[in-house]
Amino acid sequence: MLITNWLNTLVSRIQPRICSHSRYRRSTTKRWQAVQQSSFSTIEQLEVRQMLTSTLFLDFGAGFTSGELNTTVYDYATIDGGGYFDGSYYQGTGPNFNGFTYNSTTLGTSDTLTLKSLNYDYDGNSVVNSSDLTALANAVVPLIERVLEPFDIDVEIASANDFDDVRDYLSDNDPATDGKFDAYVFVTDLLAPAYGSGASGSIGEIFSLYGIAASSDFSVISSSEYHQGNQYDEAAHVFAETILEGISKPF
Numbered sequence: 001m002l003i004t005n006w007l008n009t010l011v012s013r014i015q016p017r018i019c020s021h022s023r024y025r026r027s028t029t030k031r032w033q034a035v036q037q038s039s040f041s042t043i044e045q046l047e048v049r050q051m052l053t054s055t056l057f058l059d060f061g062a063g064f065t066s067g068e069l070n071t072t073v074y075d076y077a078t079i080d081g082g083g084y085f086d087g088s089y090y091q092g093t094g095p096n097f098n099g100f101t102y103n104s105t106t107l108g109t110s111d112t113l114t115l116k117s118l119n120y121d122y123d124g125n126s127v128v129n130s131s132d133l134t135a136l137a138n139a140v141v142p143l144i145e146r147v148l149e150p151f152d153i154d155v156e157i158a159s160a161n162d163f164d165d166v167r168d169y170l171s172d173n174d175p176a177t178d179g180k181f182d183a184y185v186f187v188t189d190l191l192a193p194a195y196g197s198g199a200s201g202s203i204g205e206i207f208s209l210y211g212i213a214a215s216s217d218f219s220v221i222s223s224s225e226y227h228q229g230n231q232y233d234e235a236a237h238v239f240a241e242t243i244l245e246g247i248s249k250p251f
Helices: 003-013 022-038 073-077 130-147 163-171 203-207 240-245
Strands: 054-059 068-072 112-116 153-158 183-191 211-213 234-239
Touching: 054 130, 054 163, 068 073, 130 153, 163 183, 183 203, 183 240, 203 234, 203 240, 234 240
Parallel strands: 054 153, 054 183, 183 234
Antiparallel strands: 068 112, 112 183, 211 234
């Protein structure tokens, strides 16, 4: 119900309780008339507006071919374009692992990154398959929705086969004038073959990371202040293997 309708209804139902004494009755009537004229008459009918909603996409890797998506450091960092230009460099729209060093090996922009879907028996039936990812996603989404409840953000499960699919998800509401800047979050393992084969190249485990985001929205400066809000579609990464190693059972 609109607040103006509620106030109008309230005013129509409130009646002044008049005393039998004429002098008191006259003064009370005058005060009541003054209240009606000076207070409720100043209520202004406002236009009805509906805020558009940003979307948080969660991708557990169910759409990867053979459970993997291969890319490069540069392509992941610029997954949806260069993003914010700080005068010297574009900050990127995805996680940037350029310069990450382990055992004297430093990742460069052309180095390969492998996003790998979880190999985890989440439902506890001794069989690891896509049903485990579905069960995990169904358990995680309500938790994220609870955290984001005060905000105008939708949480959706996505399933990209490649970065073109990611860009399709992010561009879906680009024509909107507000609420169009979304976040695409991969919840997977992330391997850097330059660090070693298989699990030994796990970036999350090597650097003890739980997650990493793009930096464009962190870097935007307006009126000499940082963090000026959500101005880009961006991707982030949750290092699922690091999180799962820290728990002994499903959520």
